[in-house]
Amino acid sequence: MPTIEIDGRKIEVEDGLTVIRAAERLGIEIPHYCWHPGLSIAGNCRMCLVEIEKLPKLQIACNTRVADGMVVHTTSEKTRTAQRAVLEFLLINHPIDCPVCDQAGECKLQEYYMDYDRQRSRFPLPGKVRKRKAKPIGPLVILDQERCVLCSRCVRFVDEVTHTSELAFYQRGDHVDLDLAPGKVLDNPYSGNVVDICPVGALTSRDFRFRARVWYLERAESVCGACANGCNIEIYHREGTIFRFQPRENDAVNEYWMCDAGRLSYRDLQGEGRLTQPFARSADEFAPVSWESALATVAAHLREGKVGIVVSARASNEEIFLIRRIAETAGARLAGISWSPPGAFHDDFLVKADKNPNTQGLRLQGVALDGAADELLAAARDGSIRTLVLHRADLAAWRDAGSALERVPYLIVIDTDRSETAQYANVVLPVATYAESDGTFANHAGRVQRFRRAVMPPGEAKAGWDALGAVLGALGGGVRFDGPEAVFAALAAECGALNGMSYAALGALGQPVASAR
Numbered sequence: 001m002p003t004i005e006i007d008g009r010k011i012e013v014e015d016g017l018t019v020i021r022a023a024e025r026l027g028i029e030i031p032h033y034c035w036h037p038g039l040s041i042a043g044n045c046r047m048c049l050v051e052i053e054k055l056p057k058l059q060i061a062c063n064t065r066v067a068d069g070m071v072v073h074t075t076s077e078k079t080r081t082a083q084r085a086v087l088e089f090l091l092i093n094h095p096i097d098c099p100v101c102d103q104a105g106e107c108k109l110q111e112y113y114m115d116y117d118r119q120r121s122r123f124p125l126p127g128k129v130r131k132r133k134a135k136p137i138g139p140l141v142i143l144d145q146e147r148c149v150l151c152s153r154c155v156r157f158v159d160e161v162t163h164t165s166e167l168a169f170y171q172r173g174d175h176v177d178l179d180l181a182p183g184k185v186l187d188n189p190y191s192g193n194v195v196d197i198c199p200v201g202a203l204t205s206r207d208f209r210f211r212a213r214v215w216y217l218e219r220a221e222s223v224c225g226a227c228a229n230g231c232n233i234e235i236y237h238r239e240g241t242i243f244r245f246q247p248r249e250n251d252a253v254n255e256y257w258m259c260d261a262g263r264l265s266y267r268d269l270q271g272e273g274r275l276t277q278p279f280a281r282s283a284d285e286f287a288p289v290s291w292e293s294a295l296a297t298v299a300a301h302l303r304e305g306k307v308g309i310v311v312s313a314r315a316s317n318e319e320i321f322l323i324r325r326i327a328e329t330a331g332a333r334l335a336g337i338s339w340s341p342p343g344a345f346h347d348d349f350l351v352k353a354d355k356n357p358n359t360q361g362l363r364l365q366g367v368a369l370d371g372a373a374d375e376l377l378a379a380a381r382d383g384s385i386r387t388l389v390l391h392r393a394d395l396a397a398w399r400d401a402g403s404a405l406e407r408v409p410y411l412i413v414i415d416t417d418r419s420e421t422a423q424y425a426n427v428v429l430p431v432a433t434y435a436e437s438d439g440t441f442a443n444h445a446g447r448v449q450r451f452r453r454a455v456m457p458p459g460e461a462k463a464g465w466d467a468l469g470a471v472l473g474a475l476g477g478g479v480r481f482d483g484p485e486a487v488f489a490a491l492a493a494e495c496g497a498l499n500g501m502s503y504a505a506l507g508a509l510g511q512p513v514a515s516a517r
């Protein structure tokens, strides 16, 4: 293994590693535009030039492999001069858009100018080459050609990752344009990723632009709940509102990417129909009640026996665990349901046909799936189940469930939204979405991953683990867990596949269950 020295610090790295990667391991940032770890190396921006002893010219760190004894300088005067020259060159024709550019705050031109350049322009403003501004190039993306630094990341993405080749360069010299290929529109299931990888404000999101300045937003690490892949994401939010999802690197799940449907699924988490307080039906009135009174009513019906519980694959592992405890305490029949629209889009990259985030979680905890929910609903129809609990299971539109929901004497609905199912309910308990609480999902491959609370649940809605813990408490079902981490610890101790896991061990990237290791 070669040993190299970067800025006076030695490191031993594997053969074939590039200098930019080796520097990363030492925590040394080498500025770069065109290089992206998920794409081939283009080596065209020259921003990563570094000085390497014994070599007559500066070399690009993104495409230079380490060699034993190599000595690299990333802050020498020669390197600094090259960095300033590259930035000056890139800025000659760049528009003075920063105050009106939606990339401000996360723009690599702004950042590198402040870190490596800080010189006044020597070029007169009127001489700038003007190009097309604000051109929609697809349902999610808008292009500003003047701002493009011609790094080709977006071109390589559509060539190498989606293999759809909607983007290319045209013309020559300082008139080169990034543009759509003739007859094409940037409309593939992963198009939004080009916005994330564009280092400047040339490609911006039609969904997000001008809605918030990024420096006002906070971030929470989470996983996308829109399908069983469990892509790792960051939730950008401010004052209780979610503004966008962006992918978070996890080589074992989604590398650097996410699909467009998942990216926009944050909207579903903050729709108009959110439940904000418990409701209960008395005589003909369906009215808000306190949690205390709702829980007392729920517990009283669960104690009467003949109880059936349906839990959907939208529930977290912690919620499934508590639901199982509730079922045991009440002597209830329990069934799981994992429903996706027929013909739902899927591919062989990230998107799964299973549009639920935690079908594997139900399996891991041994909750019966497939026909079990049908049997339970049949029992509700024939009167052998008198109290039915639906946890995150909007069944009204599912097969012929409506007739069972109409007939069952007592229906308890625990969910996030005023669904059609909730219209049949005797009691409704409002719970949080996964962006409003902490917990874990197991993805299609059995990888257990944490999601973290970004925003608070609306009104009186409780986190799912908290609501179910309260039901269990009202039922007299043993210990009250003081947080989702404690629930997960109890689950991991009991469930062989999760043995040894904890929130700390899952960390930011999750862990595979025992059978998938």
Ligand code: SF4
Binding pocket: 147, 148, 149, 150, 151, 152, 153, 154, 155, 178, 197, 198, 199, 200, 202, 203
């Ligand atoms: S649009 Fe952005 S990602 Fe594409 S080449 Fe230009 S600067 Fe690079």
Ligand code: SF4
Binding pocket: 224, 225, 226, 227, 228, 229, 230, 231, 254, 258, 259, 260, 261, 262, 263, 350, 351, 352
């Ligand atoms: S592939 Fe699935 S988990 Fe990943 S972003 Fe899309 S919907 Fe979300």
Ligand code: FES
Binding pocket: 031, 032, 033, 034, 035, 042, 043, 044, 045, 046, 047, 048, 049, 060, 061, 062, 063
């Ligand atoms: S990052 Fe190395 S040449 Fe662009």
